[in-house]
Amino acid sequence: MEIKKVSIIGLGALGILFGNHFAKKMPKENVRIIADRERIKKYRSEDVYCNGEPCSFNYVTPEEPCEPADLLIFTVKYEGLHDAIQAVRHHVGKDTIILSALNGITSEGFIGQVYGMDKILYSVAQGMDAVKVGNKLTYDHMGMLCFGDQVPGIISDKVKSVAAFFDKIDFPYEVDTNMNKRLWGKFMLNVGVNQTVAVYKSNYGEIQRDGEARETMIAAMREVITLSEYEGINLTEADLNYWLSVLATLSPEGKPSMAQDLEARRYSEVALFAGAVLEMGEKHRLPTPVNKKLYDTIKSIESTY
Missing domain, CATH: 1.10.1040.10 (N-(1-d-carboxylethyl)-l-norvaline Dehydrogenase; domain 2)
Structure with missing residues (x-):
């Protein structure tokens, strides 16, 4: 499967970091930042900045009907996970691949309970030194996203699809067979x-x-x-x-x-x-x-x- 449409929920440090990179490398309409109306209003009025540049994001509310995402990335804080799981319903289809960049070792299980563990690849964001103050993110090192299958020792078609997509948009990553x-x-x-x-x-x-x-x-x-x-x-x-x-x-x-x-x-x-x-x-x-x-x-x- 070729990944063409990406949805991100959570515009903290990682959400801005990932979203800004994707938005520069892909058609704007194919990168969707999911947020409620109040947040979108605030983001549009104040802008969101990454290393001093305003980000050009395509915002969508959870209520808006849309085509499912090929790749859905959770970058919310842990306390916002439950609401985020409900907010992405329109973005999950039968072939959607889900990555969770949350800290800890439990978020994948919570997401999998609702949408199925078969959609989830384990992932870890590492090596970034991003600092977010208000609506401004700064970083020296972008780091990378490590991901792989839940079962050790294999590289599935889902993993290959994400790797091919990241290669295409020059996004730093590593495939790990013991996630x-x-x-x-x-x-x-x-x-x-x-x-x-x-x-x-x-x-x-x-x-x-x-x-x-x-x-x-x-x-x-x-x-x-x-x-x-x-x-x-x-x-x-x-x-x-x-x-x-x-x-x-x-x-x-x-x-x-x-x-x-x-x-x-x-x-x-x-x-x-x-x-x-x-x-x-x-x-x-x-x-x-x-x-x-x-x-x-x-x-x-x-x-x-």
């Missing part, structure tokens, strides 16, 4: 980086150099490695070192989404990270003291809002 491990690896990274930078009120530079913050981050990540053994994923120190090498490529002045959320006094995705670690720790009767401390600190900060 379960990749998802868990990105989860491990987020548990460490997102939470540590937020708690230390710093940036990537703080955890790229030796010191207390970096030690905290790595200790939080190692708790995920231990849990992964009990969950049958079996992350290793080699996986930790791989993700630390990804981290080393990011702009030192950049910062992850959770740090941006706390700075703006928005509620964070801590439930997806330390919250999930603590739940699995209880399930397997394993101590997770570093994540417990990070969780409590972030919840304490949010309690002042």
